Amino acid sequence: MRVQVANHPLIAHKLTYLRDERTDSPTFRRLTEELVTLLAYEATRSVRVEPFEINTPVSPATGIKLSTPKPLVVPILRAGLGMLEGMVRLLPSAEVGFLGMQRNEETLEAITYANRLPDDLSGRQCYVLDPMLATGGTLAMSIQYLVDRGADDITAVTLLCAPEGIEALDDQLRELDVPVTLVTGAIDERLNEKGYIVPGLGDAGDRLYGVV
Numbered sequence: 001m002r003v004q005v006a007n008h009p010l011i012a013h014k015l016t017y018l019r020d021e022r023t024d025s026p027t028f029r030r031l032t033e034e035l036v037t038l039l040a041y042e043a044t045r046s047v048r049v050e051p052f053e054i055n056t057p058v059s060p061a062t063g064i065k066l067s068t069p070k071p072l073v074v075p076i077l078r079a080g081l082g083m084l085e086g087m088v089r090l091l092p093s094a095e096v097g098f099l100g101m102q103r104n105e106e107t108l109e110a111i112t113y114a115n116r117l118p119d120d121l122s123g124r125q126c127y128v129l130d131p132m133l134a135t136g137g138t139l140a141m142s143i144q145y146l147v148d149r150g151a152d153d154i155t156a157v158t159l160l161c162a163p164e165g166i167e168a169l170d171d172q173l174r175e176l177d178v179p180v181t182l183v184t185g186a187i188d189e190r191l192n193e194k195g196y197i198v199p200g201l202g203d204a205g206d207r208l209y210g211v212v
């Protein structure tokens, strides 16, 4: 797995406010959207394009446009939903699939409660959105769903990662034999005994949408 940490002072600045426990939900949602727009710039660096002929007011010119099939963006509910607007702002023609997954707080294993993806993902560039990569279980399972439908070009976009989760995900992906790129805002210190990222930002879903 190729791991790319988007080192940029604006990202570090916004992440700091996002982490702060005093940041309220509306601000947390706005910061998440802004961060994703910055990360999406990195994550889409290899988006597929094709030549496109136009006329400027001065002369003909050859530019580029996004290729078809359109990219697929897959937010992992709930928390990944907070990243969707920021991503499709940069990729307005993308289609959107959904995966609803929740981690069991005791076993830390993810279960899937919603799944709406196109049947055939061969030849599609897929962007999976989830703010937190903790143990890596949720992202590993999501990537497995995409690979089962033929995806072979997957980029995961996260705000924060734990080193343990990156290592575990990398191990699992080696078995799948599919190239995956991970673009993240930061790699934190570690996981705590409850599977939370340290220093992290707490429960991203709760901070976006409240404790339900």
Ligand SMILES: O=P(O)(O)OC[C@H]1O[C@H](OP(=O)(O)OP(=O)(O)O)[C@H](O)[C@@H]1O
Binding pocket: 076, 077, 078, 079, 080, 101, 102, 103, 104, 108, 110, 130, 131, 132, 133, 134, 135, 136, 137, 138, 139, 165, 195, 203, 204, 205, 206
């Ligand atoms: O890497 P992992 O150990 O699998 O943990 C990360 C997952 O945990 C959080 O979701 P959560 O289960 O809290 O669901 P939510 O988005 O509905 O809050 C987060 O958004 C990831 O999906």
Ligand SMILES: O=c1cc[nH]c(=O)[nH]1
Binding pocket: 079, 132, 134, 195, 196, 197, 198, 200, 201, 202, 203, 204, 205
């Ligand atoms: O720190 C963590 C770990 C998993 N899920 C979260 O929302 N936060």
Ligand SMILES: [Mg+2]
Binding pocket: 079, 203, 204, 205, 206
């Ligand atoms: Mg949560």
